[in-house]
Amino acid sequence: MKRTVLYEEHVKMGGRLVDFHGWELPVQFSGILEEHGAVRGACGAFDVSHMGQVFVSGHEALDFLQKINCNDVSKIGPGKAVYSHLLNENGGVVDDVIVSCLEPRRYLVVVNAATSEKDVAWFERHASGFKAAVEPASERYAMVALQGPRSEAVVRRLFPEAAGLPRFGVKTLRAEGREIFISRTGYTGEDGFEFIAPNEIMPALYRNLVEHGKKDGLVPCGLGARDTLRLEAGLLLYGQDIDDEHTPIEAGYGWVVKWNKGDFIGREALLRQKSEGVKRGLVGLELLERGVPRPSYPFFEGSRRLGELASATFSPTLKKGIGVGYVERPGEAPAFKDVSVLIHGRKAPARVVPLPFYKTAPKGERSLYVQS
Amino acid sequence: MFNPEICFYAKSHEWAHVDGDTATAGISDHAQHEITDVVYVELPQVGRVVEQGKPCAVVESVKAAFDVYSPFSGEISEVNAELASHPEWVNQAPHGQGWFFKVRLAKPGEKENLMSFDQYREFIKTG
Numbered sequence: 001m002k003r004t005v006l007y008e009e010h011v012k013m014g015g016r017l018v019d020f021h022g023w024e025l026p027v028q029f030s031g032i033l034e035e036h037g038a039v040r041g042a043c044g045a046f047d048v049s050h051m052g053q054v055f056v057s058g059h060e061a062l063d064f065l066q067k068i069n070c071n072d073v074s075k076i077g078p079g080k081a082v083y084s085h086l087l088n089e090n091g092g093v094v095d096d097v098i099v100s101c102l103e104p105r106r107y108l109v110v111v112n113a114a115t116s117e118k119d120v121a122w123f124e125r126h127a128s129g130f131k132a133a134v135e136p137a138s139e140r141y142a143m144v145a146l147q148g149p150r151s152e153a154v155v156r157r158l159f160p161e162a163a164g165l166p167r168f169g170v171k172t173l174r175a176e177g178r179e180i181f182i183s184r185t186g187y188t189g190e191d192g193f194e195f196i197a198p199n200e201i202m203p204a205l206y207r208n209l210v211e212h213g214k215k216d217g218l219v220p221c222g223l224g225a226r227d228t229l230r231l232e233a234g235l236l237l238y239g240q241d242i243d244d245e246h247t248p249i250e251a252g253y254g255w256v257v258k259w260n261k262g263d264f265i266g267r268e269a270l271l272r273q274k275s276e277g278v279k280r281g282l283v284g285l286e287l288l289e290r291g292v293p294r295p296s297y298p299f300f301e302g303s304r305r306l307g308e309l310a311s312a313t314f315s316p317t318l319k320k321g322i323g324v325g326y327v328e329r330p331g332e333a334p335a336f337k338d339v340s341v342l343i344h345g346r347k348a349p350a351r352v353v354p355l356p357f358y359k360t361a362p363k364g365e366r367s368l369y370v371q372s
Numbered sequence: 373m374f375n376p377e378i379c380f381y382a383k384s385h386e387w388a389h390v391d392g393d394t395a396t397a398g399i400s401d402h403a404q405h406e407i408t409d410v411v412y413v414e415l416p417q418v419g420r421v422v423e424q425g426k427p428c429a430v431v432e433s434v435k436a437a438f439d440v441y442s443p444f445s446g447e448i449s450e451v452n453a454e455l456a457s458h459p460e461w462v463n464q465a466p467h468g469q470g471w472f473f474k475v476r477l478a479k480p481g482e483k484e485n486l487m488s489f490d491q492y493r494e495f496i497k498t499g
Contacts, residue, residue, distance in 0.1 A: 031408055032409055032433075032434040033409040033434065224434060224435055228434060290457075291412055292411060292412050292432045292437065294437070313434060314412065316411075
């Protein structure tokens with residue numbers, strides 16, 4: 001199993017390590033409920049070094065990125081990032097990524113761990129016609145996410161230059177003579193920052209965050225809380241909610257597709273899907289009784305099987321079971337009656353709800369949500 | 373509180389506290405620690421006849437579901453219905469408020485198949 005450069009830190013802090021797509025990573029430290037609550041109410045730090053980084057640079061870096069992304073990368077200048085999908089010719093999602101513009105003609109793409117190799121091959125295959133260099137850098141970089149309403153206070157103490165970053169802003173800083181990248185991004189539905197730094201300096205940076213974050217309630221968090229946080233916020237997990245067989249439109253992420261940006265891989269297939277009508281879509285379900293839905297559990301309208309859950313969990317914030325799954329004719333889903341999820345042989349009553357399940361409160365009103 | 377030191381234990385990590393013809397059952401402190409945050413407990417119906425070593429309840433954490441096996445054969449005489457709204461009691465007091473169910477013993481001799489407190493402590497140390 002592969003280990004991140006923070007492995008020793010996790011062991012020291014009592015992390016419960018598991019095999020996550022070939023990476024030995026902490027699923028939790030103090031407990032998923034506590035870590036989840038810390039991120040909603042204060043802040044938490046996650047090791048996400050398993051995620052991949054690819055630099056794209058050169059005169060035609062933007063043209064190349066425009067071709068493989070369905071979102072409009074031309075809209076971001078230096079210091080800005082954008083969430084996007086890479087699509088195949090059928091409109092299916094090769095990966096969901098965050099593209100940051102570091103300088104004119106120099107970009108950093110953050111890709112998922114499990115898809116990293118596939119993505120690099122995809123980049124290389126499509127970069128050949130462009131004056132653009134594709135440089136996979138996952139082996140050299142580690143990545144940490146600091147998430148939660150108190151994140152800014154922690155960043156203000158340690159990296160004051162980055163504390164004022166707007167949402168999806170990116171800043172390149174130097175630490176110990178090396179380049180590090182700080183962005184105001186995340187995967188929890190809360191305010192937060194992500195740090196990408198060379199392997200050699202990340203352990204010290206992470207220790208600093210944990211140490212200086214304590215007075216703002218920072219707790220080390222594992223992948224367990226990361227999953228419950230992102231699902232509550234309606235954020236997709238690649239390989240579970242989206243994959244090569246599903247389009248962004250079907251996933252309810254039509255907003256990442258920018259039709260007026262010019263041609264990109266998958267555009268024609270998506271146009272066809274739009275004109276023919278979208279035949280399936282991702283919907284949200286919540287249980288009406290206590291219980292825990294899990295991925296692959298089937299769900300029903302009366303006796304008619306609608307599909308099976310892609311992602312599902314107990315929601316620590318809402319204190320009920322939540323999940324998402326694909327259904328046919330998603331437009332009719334809000335009117336589905338007598339919805340249920342099959343849990344341990346029993347049909348637990350549920351209902352279709354709009355996504356996201358949880359939306360963070362605006363800054364001034366946050367205290368109303370934090371108290372519980 | 374069901375004194376852990378006088379309980380019987382199953383290899384599947386349930387405890388049983390025998391009082392006359394009835395045993396109260398729950399999951400051990402070791403088990404709750406391994407399972408971590410309990411968010412849901414599914415209990416058997418009162419009146420259901422259960423068998424020693426057969427699943428009769430489910431305990432769930434955020435990440436996974438675990439079967440709970442009856443430590444004795446017999447009829448379920450009572451369940452801890454409050455666990456439905458207080459699953460965290462299983463973590464906070466596995467031998468107290470976090471008890472699962474009571475079973476009227478059909479075969480009291482089945483305790484021979486269970487471990488004592490000291491044996492169980494040894495079992496989890498070596499297991």
